[in-house]
């Protein structure tokens with residue numbers, strides 16, 4: 001299967017008063033055409049930065065230091081303003097966590113949807129677009145202002161806008177985190193149905209491991225600004241080969257509700273002020289040895305997935321013996 005987007009060795013830092021904070025420390029991620037790929041990890045692991053980097057919609061204080069991202073043949077960091085605008089308009093769709101900040105509070109929903117659609121759509125076409133995102137009573141929704149909608153409906157309006165030009169890649173950053181637990185599953189199902197129908201790829205960034213296990217074809221696990229394990233959902237989540245994936249799963253297998261933030265593992269994720277020259281998970285890792293705090297692990301293939309761990313085979317074996 002071909003890749004619609006590919007990030008290789010991406011380094012992005014944020015300028016802060018304490019110096020350059022390295023949010024991506026050589027992140028690699030390929031999104032295949034037509035797949036749903038979930039990126040999971042604790043808060044601060046770099047998910048949002050990677051998602052924003054895909055469309056070069058990073059905040060002004062972010063600096064791209066190294067690496068390359070290609071989306072549907074466009075080198076996003078080398079692209080000029082016009083190419084980038086066309087890429088964002090025609091090939092990419094974004095859905096962020098809070099629909100109320102994505103929508104213009106002063107404009108009726110119908111007009112906002114119309115502006116995202118190609119040409120000059122009539123009311124019937126705008127209503128049809130809202131129906132695609134499974135909004136009931138589209139005629140009423142079109143006349144409404146965003147504050148008159150529930151959170152779930154507002155997120156569906158954002159989805160209708162994001163898919164208005166049939167993007168090749170839809171990037172959804174915590175699309176259900178601000179919603180009630182009862183509608184998370186439904187909104188996720190809508191996103192997946194739209195992906196199925198359009199043949200687009202869906203990249204979902206999420207804390208919600210269980211929700212992603214139900215919806216994603218593949219899972220990428222991020223830690224310390226790198227993708228530490230990526231592979232088919234069933235394989236990665238049933239028999240993880242990275243100790244961090246294992247720890248995340250152990251944390252998610254407890255009593256938490258779907259959508260709750262992952263609170264795993266003793267210790268805190270690293271705040272990198274430069275390139276990590278070792279394994280950034282070593283201080284929290286039950287499998288850690290001398291080598292882990294001395295040698296930076298590089299991606300390698302282990303049992304059908306890519307993993308960044310010196311002792312992945314050992315971790316995999318113990319996952320098979322004591323599955324999460």
Ligand SMILES: Nc1ncnc2c1ncn2[C@@H]1O[C@H](COP(=O)(O)OP(=O)(O)OP(=O)(O)O)[C@@H](O)[C@H]1O
Pocket residue numbers: 014015016021022023041042043044045046047048049050059061271
């Ligand atoms: N605008 C910013 N300025 C400074 N530091 C930032 C900025 N945005 C993110 N960071 C830092 O970059 C690192 C990665 O953040 P990022 O938001 O990409 O992670 P995340 O996995 O998406 O977390 P969350 O789920 O909480 O959004 C974190 O240490 C974060 O504090």
